[in-house]
Each structure stands twice: as structure tokens, then as C-alpha cells.
Amino acid sequence: MLPAMRRDAREPLDLVLVGGGHAHVHVLRAFAARPEPGVRLTLVSRDLSTPYSGMLPGVVAGHYSPDQAHIDLAPLAAAAGARLVHDSVVGLDRAGLRLALAAGAPLSYGLVSIDVGICPDLGAIAGAAQHGIPVKPVGRLLPRLEALRARCREEGGPRKIVVVGGGAGGVELVLALRARLLGDAAAAGRDPLRLGFALVTAETVLATHNPRVRAACRRILAERGIVLYEHWRVAALTDNAIIADTEDRIPADAVLLTTHAAAPRWLRQSGLSCDAGGFVAVAPTLQSVYDPHVFAAGDCAALVETPREKAGVFAVRAGPPLAANLRAKARGEPLRPWHPQQRHLALITTGERYAVASRGPFKAEGPWLWVLKDIIDRRWMRRFQMS
Numbered sequence: 001m002l003p004a005m006r007r008d009a010r011e012p013l014d015l016v017l018v019g020g021g022h023a024h025v026h027v028l029r030a031f032a033a034r035p036e037p038g039v040r041l042t043l044v045s046r047d048l049s050t051p052y053s054g055m056l057p058g059v060v061a062g063h064y065s066p067d068q069a070h071i072d073l074a075p076l077a078a079a080a081g082a083r084l085v086h087d088s089v090v091g092l093d094r095a096g097l098r099l100a101l102a103a104g105a106p107l108s109y110g111l112v113s114i115d116v117g118i119c120p121d122l123g124a125i126a127g128a129a130q131h132g133i134p135v136k137p138v139g140r141l142l143p144r145l146e147a148l149r150a151r152c153r154e155e156g157g158p159r160k161i162v163v164v165g166g167g168a169g170g171v172e173l174v175l176a177l178r179a180r181l182l183g184d185a186a187a188a189g190r191d192p193l194r195l196g197f198a199l200v201t202a203e204t205v206l207a208t209h210n211p212r213v214r215a216a217c218r219r220i221l222a223e224r225g226i227v228l229y230e231h232w233r234v235a236a237l238t239d240n241a242i243i244a245d246t247e248d249r250i251p252a253d254a255v256l257l258t259t260h261a262a263a264p265r266w267l268r269q270s271g272l273s274c275d276a277g278g279f280v281a282v283a284p285t286l287q288s289v290y291d292p293h294v295f296a297a298g299d300c301a302a303l304v305e306t307p308r309e310k311a312g313v314f315a316v317r318a319g320p321p322l323a324a325n326l327r328a329k330a331r332g333e334p335l336r337p338w339h340p341q342q343r344h345l346a347l348i349t350t351g352e353r354y355a356v357a358s359r360g361p362f363k364a365e366g367p368w369l370w371v372l373k374d375i376i377d378r379r380w381m382r383r384f385q386m387s
């Protein structure tokens, strides 16, 4: 049974944004530009800054400082007139229209929008929790990489670095990490050749991209001495190797896992309708297919009619339709469907100031594409800098 939306017209509607992800930063910006009368906005976020996924590989490679690639949520929330609650939501009581928080008292809502990303799912690989470095959630990645850099600077530190996952995130990460760690070694007067890198994927590398993009990335990996293992499914990690389901082994002192991420458990536990992976099933309006008081966007949502890969680009693009539909819902107006693009331009960076462009059958590469990406990313970030 769903609770009816009963509201005294004089009572403000409590719109609670859960998570400061890529879609919600746009919602905050939209409400800052045009406040909605009768809506009381609250942002609950586990982290006080949002890493912009497009610039993360650039931070790893050392082209940007972490600050340049993070959106500070406090001034953004203040500009939107939103109360900021620094806490984690751990449960959704749909009947009582309340959110349970990890530390604070439960929070009532009239309308809730969820953009919390995904969390690591290390249970699928034996030993992953002890020996793996999960890349998700992205907000936790940079401290983990700093710890890895510090270990690599030690005398007996890791020498063989393996990234698992052959999507764009994995390719960019191994290339960026290699550039950074070789730079660290050279700066410390150590022989960079002592470091070895590998990329391991259960399918072909960049399986969702066209063959010319795949060929370019294979060539770029090989030129940089990164060993690529395709059709290699990881079953277990030990302290010095990764082991395939065929029992083949690859020596590894540090293993980063870009695969094996899952939906936060509390989403399914709330009784919301979810897809097989536990991600909130939403209509093209980004409204839950089951509960009209709930919206979701970004990696934690599953667009049931138009499924898309989990990528920052779709979380970013969901921002404007989400803001418009939350506003429409608050006003009691009809919601509008969002039709996410089938294809999008992906600019895959290679650790240096160089990128490969991929869109449908199109492929290009060169330093100019890195410059283009830099312009696009910096422009996007400027929209969220309030000071």
C-alpha cells in the first residue's frame, strides 16, 4: 500500500535529495537559479564534496588537483536554500515517509530523490575484501590511491599493479596510474622499470566501443608496456597474485577493481521495485515505477524502458529532467519523460595529455582531443562553483 500524498496547501513540501551525486548537483543549481515556492529543500549526503567523474583520471594522472575536480556541496546547497545534512541514509520507510540516517534522527519527506551511486560488491571474488582496492564508490577512490602511491614509494612496496575491468574507467585508470607512479619513481630517483602494469578483463577491452577504438587502445596500452589480458575472468585474489577461474595466475602486488559494484542494500530493503541488480526501477520520468513519492537518478537508478550503462555522463544528463520533474511533481503538474541518447561522445584519456574519441562507429585520437575534453570538463565544473 502506498501512502497517499496529503498536504495542507500552506505546509511546505519537504523535498529531500539523498546523495550529492552528478544529477543532484544540477537539481541544486536549478533550484538556486529559480527557487520553488512552497518547497523546503534538504540535501543529505555522506560526503561534502562530489568528485566529477570526467576529471578523475586527470586527478589520478596528476593533471588536476583534487579540488579542481570536486564540487563543494555546502555553498551549492546554501545557494539553493537547502538544508545540508552530513549523514548517510541507511533506510527508507515508505509508509511513514521517513528516511533513517546512520547518525542523526529520522528525516521526514514529502518527496525524495535518490542519487547515491553504487558501492563495491567484493563477495563475488574470493579474497577481494582483504587484497583488492575497490574503485567504487568514486568518492572513496582518491584516498585509496594516495595510500597506494605512498606504499609504492616504500622500499619493499608494490611493484606489479593490476587493474581489473576493461571498460573506459579501467582503461583510463591503468593509464593514469601508470603515468603517476612512473612520475613518482622518477622524482624519487628510482628506476621506473621496476614497476609493471596489467589490465585484466573478462570480455574484450572496451567491449561497448567500436573496433577501431579498441584497436587504438590496445596499441596505446602495448606502447606503454601495459600487459592486456582479455577473456580472463578473475575468481580470487591473494596477497601476491590474481587467480582466474581456469586457475591461471598473474602476479599482482596491488589490484584495483573497477568491476563488481552493486546497489546499496537499503534500496531493495525499502520495498521499492528494483531491477535484478537491486537498482531502483524508474520510469522515463525518473519517478519510481512503484512509489510516486520517490525519484532516482544516476548509477543507483535503472531506467526500465531505456536501459543505459552506468556512467557519469548519464548521471549528468539526468540532472535537468530530474530537476524539472521534481518541480512539476511539487506543483502537481504532469511529468515529462526523458529520452537519454543512445550514443554519446566518450573521450578516453591515456595518462598523458592525449585522448581517444569514440562515438558509434567514429574514432579519432590526438592531443587536441585532450584539450577539448579539458575545456568541456572545466566549463562543466565552473557551473557549480558558487564562490
Ligand SMILES: Cc1cc2nc3c(=O)[nH]c(=O)nc-3n(C[C@H](O)[C@H](O)[C@H](O)COP(=O)(O)OP(=O)(O)OC[C@H]3O[C@@H](n4cnc5c(N)ncnc54)[C@H](O)[C@@H]3O)c2cc1C
Binding pocket: 018, 019, 020, 021, 022, 023, 024, 044, 045, 046, 047, 048, 049, 050, 051, 053, 054, 055, 056, 057, 087, 088, 089, 090, 115, 116, 117, 118, 135, 136, 137, 138, 139, 141, 168, 169, 172, 173, 258, 264, 297, 298, 299, 300, 310, 311, 312, 313, 314, 315
Ligand atoms: C576512475 C573512474 C573514471 C571514470 N570516468 C568516467 C568518465 O570519464 N565518464 C563517465 O561517464 N563516467 C566515468 N566513471 C563512472 C562515474 O564515476 C559514475 O558513473 C558516476 O560517478 C555516477 O554518478 P552518480 O551521481 O550516480 O553517483 P556518485 O557520483 O557516486 O555520487 C553519489 C553521491 O551520493 C552520496 N551517497 C552515497 N551513499 C549515500 C547515502 N547512503 N546517504 C547519503 N549520501 C550518499 C555520495 O557521498 C555522493 O555524494 C568513472 C569511474 C571511475 C571509477
